[in-house]
Amino acid sequence: MxxxxxxxxxxxxxxxxxLANPTRFIGLADRIIPxxxxxxxxxxxxxxxxxxxxxxxxxxxxxxQIMYIHVPFAWLSMMCWGVMSLAALGTLVWRxxxxxxxxxAAAPIGLVFTGLALATGSIWGKPMWGTWWVWxxxxxxxxxxxxxxxxxxxLTRAIDDTSRAAKAAAIITLVGAINxxxxxxxxxxxxxxxxxxxxxxxxxPTIDPSMLWPLLIMAVGFTLLFFTLHLTAIRTEIWRRxxxxxxxxxxxxxxxxxGGRSEGHVR
Amino acid sequence: MLTLYLxxxxxxxxxxxxxxxxxxxxxxxxxxxxxxxxxDLNLLSRLGPAMLWIGALLASLLGLDRLxxxxxxxxxxxxxxLASERHMLPLSVLVKCLAHWTASVLPLVIAAPxxxxxxxxxxxxxGAATLTLLVGTPAITFIGATGAAVAVTLPRGGLLVSVLxxxxxxxxxxxxxxxxxASVTDPAPFLPPFLILCALTLVFAVVGPFSAAAxxxxxxx
Numbered sequence: 127m128x129x130x131x132x133x134x135x136x137x138x139x140x141x142x143x144x145l146a147n148p149t150r151f152i153g154l155a156d157r158i159i160p161x162x163x164x165x166x167x168x169x170x171x172x173x174x175x176x177x178x179x180x181x182x183x184x185x186x187x188x189x190x191q192i193m194y195i196h197v198p199f200a201w202l203s204m205m206c207w208g209v210m211s212l213a214a215l216g217t218l219v220w221r222x223x224x225x226x227x228x229x230x231a232a233a234p235i236g237l238v239f240t241g242l243a244l245a246t247g248s249i250w251g252k253p254m255w256g257t258w259w260v261w262x263x264x265x266x267x268x269x270x271x272x273x274x275x276x277x278x279x280x281l282t283r284a285i286d287d288t289s290r291a292a293k294a295a296a297i298i299t300l301v302g303a304i305n306x307x308x309x310x311x312x313x314x315x316x317x318x319x320x321x322x323x324x325x326x327x328x329x330x331p332t333i334d335p336s337m338l339w340p341l342l343i344m345a346v347g348f349t350l351l352f353f354t355l356h357l358t359a360i361r362t363e364i365w366r367r368x369x370x371x372x373x374x375x376x377x378x379x380x381x382x383x384x385g386g387r388s389e390g391h392v393r
Numbered sequence: 394m395l396t397l398y399l400x401x402x403x404x405x406x407x408x409x410x411x412x413x414x415x416x417x418x419x420x421x422x423x424x425x426x427x428x429x430x431x432x433d434l435n436l437l438s439r440l441g442p443a444m445l446w447i448g449a450l451l452a453s454l455l456g457l458d459r460l461x462x463x464x465x466x467x468x469x470x471x472x473x474x475l476a477s478e479r480h481m482l483p484l485s486v487l488v489k490c491l492a493h494w495t496a497s498v499l500p501l502v503i504a505a506p507x508x509x510x511x512x513x514x515x516x517x518x519x520g521a522a523t524l525t526l527l528v529g530t531p532a533i534t535f536i537g538a539t540g541a542a543v544a545v546t547l548p549r550g551g552l553l554v555s556v557l558x559x560x561x562x563x564x565x566x567x568x569x570x571x572x573x574x575a576s577v578t579d580p581a582p583f584l585p586p587f588l589i590l591c592a593l594t595l596v597f598a599v600v601g602p603f604s605a606a607a608x609x610x611x612x613x614x
Contacts, residue, residue, distance in 0.1 A: 280557075
């Protein structure tokens, strides 16, 4: 990776650039991850409790409780691509050294959230719509998102050189971000089986507060879960790269030593 | 730029029969489907536009990995990148895409009405399907250029290009097929999906070459 040009500024580096130092980042992550994990556990427990004690829907009965996990999964599947797009900008524009690590670490998490959103959605769809799957606009576009996560993961694994893989993945991520608004507004543009947005609307949520609160708490809980997992994955990836670099250096040293010796013996 | 266009066009037509294989693949896909769904002419005429579109989509994805790879092998890609100070690189990519489209996708569009007759499609549907293919397939080539540029350094990039590009090409497919159907079924209007298809092509004509140029530069250093 080319070094960023040194336009020597006297000002101290901002916190964002300070994080470019992997050691400093790991130190910060070591401190933040336990706190986030505890917060995640508390929020999810509270959210699940509220979710199970929330009133049943007059039409859907108890199956409506799937909503408390399905909707957060679906939100997160889109938010994760958003985070990846920011990371992609970080790679391409600011050449932040941790941005590509962040992108690579986020992709599998996003894949799992998207898969869970699709799975819980079809478990919910079976009793409500009478079918596991319909080729409805939102379902199809989320499925396309699932395929895009798989494509990104395949791409990052296919290119050996990490910096080259990072740029390729960043470009594809940004192009793929076109799909996000299509998913968000698909239920408004194509009025199909999936219900339109009920929470984030201009005229206020159309969902009853007794259901809204558990939903929001679960959403916050899963968002915290996402960031916990994401930070952990970034930390793991940094460590993995360090180990690889060390192995490479060790191999080169060993190679140089034995190579030199054997050459000496032959001649 | 015109020289580049002509050069790519000639290469595409002469070298290795890439364009011809594309058409053969298109024919093979479209003729396989009646074997799969049965020779019922009513059903075939209903499925016709969708089959033509899927065949064209697959056939144009098939040739995409050669868009930059051949140039990389003989070194002319490096020359293009070096000349990027005089000729804007995205523009060169756009020209290359247009040449690739003329050489290997335009024949598919021309062959589409013939196949449509075999599928018992109505004349209006036939015209509409051909028109949507004419307008929509450049979008696939443009956005495919991004995938081809990303995968240019990979030895077996062809499959990866298809995996990366297919999700992005789905909107093109949706609006292309819905415009073709709208010409036959009465209540649905033809113009709105067709105009959206045109818009998609124009958007991808900007997004595709720029991101492809960025990817080519990234693959270089």
